[in-house]
Amino acid sequence: MKILIVGSGAKEHTIAKLISQYENTSLVFVAPGNAAIDEFANCIDINADDTENLAEFAKINEIDLTIACSEKAIAAGIAERFNEDGLMIFAPSSDAARITTNKSVSKKFMYKTKIPTPKFGIFDRENMAVDYARKSKYPLVVKTDEHAHGENVYICDNFKIAKRIIEDLFSSKQKKVVIEDFIAGQEFSYYVITDGYNAMPLGSAVTYKGTLEGNGGVITSGLGAYSPFYMIDRNLESKIFKQIVYPALDELSKNGNQYIGILGIDIILDRTGNLNVIEFNPFFKEPDAQCILNLLEENVTNIMKSAITGSLVDEYTEINTKPLYSASVVLSAGNYPSEGKYGCPIHGLEETSESCEIAHFNTIKDNTGSFVTAGGRTIVLTSNASTLERASNKLYEAVALINFDTMKYRKDIGKTIFIGC
Numbered sequence: 001m002k003i004l005i006v007g008s009g010a011k012e013h014t015i016a017k018l019i020s021q022y023e024n025t026s027l028v029f030v031a032p033g034n035a036a037i038d039e040f041a042n043c044i045d046i047n048a049d050d051t052e053n054l055a056e057f058a059k060i061n062e063i064d065l066t067i068a069c070s071e072k073a074i075a076a077g078i079a080e081r082f083n084e085d086g087l088m089i090f091a092p093s094s095d096a097a098r099i100t101t102n103k104s105v106s107k108k109f110m111y112k113t114k115i116p117t118p119k120f121g122i123f124d125r126e127n128m129a130v131d132y133a134r135k136s137k138y139p140l141v142v143k144t145d146e147h148a149h150g151e152n153v154y155i156c157d158n159f160k161i162a163k164r165i166i167e168d169l170f171s172s173k174q175k176k177v178v179i180e181d182f183i184a185g186q187e188f189s190y191y192v193i194t195d196g197y198n199a200m201p202l203g204s205a206v207t208y209k210g211t212l213e214g215n216g217g218v219i220t221s222g223l224g225a226y227s228p229f230y231m232i233d234r235n236l237e238s239k240i241f242k243q244i245v246y247p248a249l250d251e252l253s254k255n256g257n258q259y260i261g262i263l264g265i266d267i268i269l270d271r272t273g274n275l276n277v278i279e280f281n282p283f284f285k286e287p288d289a290q291c292i293l294n295l296l297e298e299n300v301t302n303i304m305k306s307a308i309t310g311s312l313v314d315e316y317t318e319i320n321t322k323p324l325y326s327a328s329v330v331l332s333a334g335n336y337p338s339e340g341k342y343g344c345p346i347h348g349l350e351e352t353s354e355s356c357e358i359a360h361f362n363t364i365k366d367n368t369g370s371f372v373t374a375g376g377r378t379i380v381l382t383s384n385a386s387t388l389e390r391a392s393n394k395l396y397e398a399v400a401l402i403n404f405d406t407m408k409y410r411k412d413i414g415k416t417i418f419i420g421c
Contacts, residue, residue: 001064013036016033055081058085075101115277195310207285327394329396332376340375
């Protein structure tokens with residue numbers, strides 16, 4: 001089977017490496033990929049949102065399955081473009097995925113379908129947003145409308161901070177901002193695979209988003225994670241499906257807009273046991289992808305094909321996972337997310353690869369063929385073990401073997417269970 005993966009990050013690295021090891025895989029292409037992926041797959045110089053050339057490539061090379069990991073590709077309508085030519089693609093349509101790529105659309109969708117979510121306001125005028133913030137209780141959460149790498153969520157302790165954030169966002173050409181109540185509790189992500197009507201759980205993860213230990217500092221899209229979420233049980237999963245997954249899929253399918261793909265749900269479980277949906281995601285986030293994929297025992301491509309053909313629940317009664325814990329930590333170069341460090345040699349990759357999985361975010365090769373940093377999140381390391389404590393210990397034993405200039409990482413992945421966003 002020939003596979004095309006669309007994207008260029010660490011999750012694409014992880015998926016490409018995993019799929020390349022399957023017996024039924026003959027060739028793996030990644031567009032555009034990265035320097036590390038090029039070591040075991042064929043990287044193609046086509047941008048993730050260039051749907052026309054991607055479809056043409058898939059036709060010429062007789063690709064059997066395309067997996068769109070990139071949010072840019074999904075938002076650009078890669079599913080619609082491939083379906084026009086009868087090409088098999090695993091991705092939601094751009095219309096269905098709007099609940100994952102646009103926060104204001106998502107919040108309105110949740111309000112309409114009675115999916116539990118924090119009280120919110122959506123504003124396209126600065127003065128109205130500031131007025132809303134003035135009358136709100138604190139802490140207060142301010143978000144960009146579109147998903148963005150690095151900073152896009154701000155927890156404001158008082159009105160002065162909220163006002164400055166709102167003014168900065170509108171000054172930076174943000175067309176809308178979303179303001180919502182802060183909910184104290186445990187945040188986690190839950191992932192399902194769906195054929196548009198039925199869904200099956202793939203796994204859960206707790207993502208460490210703050211730049212500082214204890215989850216302080218700037219909120220990022222993820223600097224570490226562990227899987228599964230320690231409080232996941234059948235009762236909690238049942239609530240997630242009843243209150244969130246099925247209402248979302250049913251509403252989307254009413255207009256023939258079925259969501260086919262992986263749906264990620266960011267949830268806060270508050271202190272009273274209530275679920276509060278923060279947002280949806282159109283695929284695995286980083287570094288949740290590494291944790292969850294490391295625990296799957298199924299052939300990922302087979303599951304995806306079942307979802308595309310609508311036979312998910314006919315072919316699977318459950319998706320098997322290893323009875324282990326998985327922990328991942330991101331090593332970044334420079335002061336991510338504000339600035340990155342480029343061109344620093346990365347030492348210890350070969351030694352580390354013997355004890356854990358390595359996926360590359362932003363690396364390139366220098367003129368000697370060695371990997372160097374390319375700014376921001378650089379690599380992610382992942383380890384499995386029978387307990388979360390052991391997985392965390394193995395992870396940091398591996399981290400100790402890696403070294404590059406300005407290397408930074410959180411030292412509490414799997415070691416601290418934090419409450420709050």
